[in-house]
Amino acid sequence: xxxxxxxxxxxxxxxxxxxxxxxxxxxxxxxxxxxxxxxxxxxxxxxxxxxxxxxxxxxxxxxxxxxxxxxxxxxxxxxxxxxxxxxxxxxxxxxxxxxxxxxxxxxxxxxxxxxxxxxxxxxxxxxxxxxxxxxxxxxxxxxxxxxxxxxxxxxxxxxxxxxxxxxxxxxxxxxxxxxxxxxxxxxxxxxxxxxxxxxxxxxxxxxxxxxxxxxxxxxxxxxxxxxxxxxxxxx
Ligand code: IPE
Ligand code: IPE
Ligand code: MG
Numbered sequence: 001x002x003x004x005x006x007x008x009x010x011x012x013x014x015x016x017x018x019x020x021x022x023x024x025x026x027x028x029x030x031x032x033x034x035x036x037x038x039x040x041x042x043x044x045x046x047x048x049x050x051x052x053x054x055x056x057x058x059x060x061x062x063x064x065x066x067x068x069x070x071x072x073x074x075x076x077x078x079x080x081x082x083x084x085x086x087x088x089x090x091x092x093x094x095x096x097x098x099x100x101x102x103x104x105x106x107x108x109x110x111x112x113x114x115x116x117x118x119x120x121x122x123x124x125x126x127x128x129x130x131x132x133x134x135x136x137x138x139x140x141x142x143x144x145x146x147x148x149x150x151x152x153x154x155x156x157x158x159x160x161x162x163x164x165x166x167x168x169x170x171x172x173x174x175x176x177x178x179x180x181x182x183x184x185x186x187x188x189x190x191x192x193x194x195x196x197x198x199x200x201x202x203x204x205x206x207x208x209x210x211x212x213x214x215x216x217x218x219x220x221x222x223x224x225x226x227x228x229x230x231x232x233x234x235x
Contacts, residue, residue, distance in 0.1 A: 013226040015179030017061040018054055019201070021193050022047075024185025024209030031209075037081035042211035044089045048096045051136055053215035055100055057222060061135040061175050063107065065193045069143030072112070086140065087117050094124045097136050103128035105135055107171035108142030135175060144195030147171055151196075172197055180225050182218070184210040202228050 022043055029039030051062050067082055074082075094104045104124050113121070121140075151169035155161045167173060177197045181190070186207040190198060204221045206213065 019178040
């Protein structure tokens, strides 16, 4: 992954925060005549290499869209397979990322998940050391609209609905807005991902299905990011 060649091609302007909509697991499996759950397993295996590549470039935060609030409406056996993957793979996967110097955070309404899965999430968060500068933020049962409504309600309860008071209640409080949002799997939409935070994100779409996405393609996107002219409304 971190070959000499890709490092030499390292982009010059590195985004602080990269969001990834990891789409296409189901189609990856169907193309191989495998059950959709096999695609989700392949997708989980692909997380550590791609995230490690981003962290190696100096990206400070990666947010992974792993399970949307709407994904709960999939057939029960697929939802169960996804929850079971979190149960079995979250700890080993995050252990690798923690070893690479990241802390793990979660965005979303995690109260949805069974107690044993929530205990695993708490365990993973408790392994976070103080003073860690890199964050891998995993969006689980996450929906951008619900996040906005929740933060607005909390700010209203505090009696202060200013931008700063509102942003304090976002799941991503303390993290920079995503500079880059990557969506794999060919669809060109956000599907309720970081709706508020994506106001000025640079968007990258690829037809590559998530289990096939790799460090070389991420590198190409980061290089293109470095060439883009971000104006933020100015001239
Ligand atoms: C993304 O892959 C993973 C989740 C949404 C959990 P999909 O499962 O949406 O895969 P496709 O889009 O059906 O191929
Ligand atoms: C977005 O993918 C959610 C995740 C990747 C976790 P979906 O497959 O759920 O999005 P839609 O349904 O194509 O918009
Ligand atoms: Mg999909």
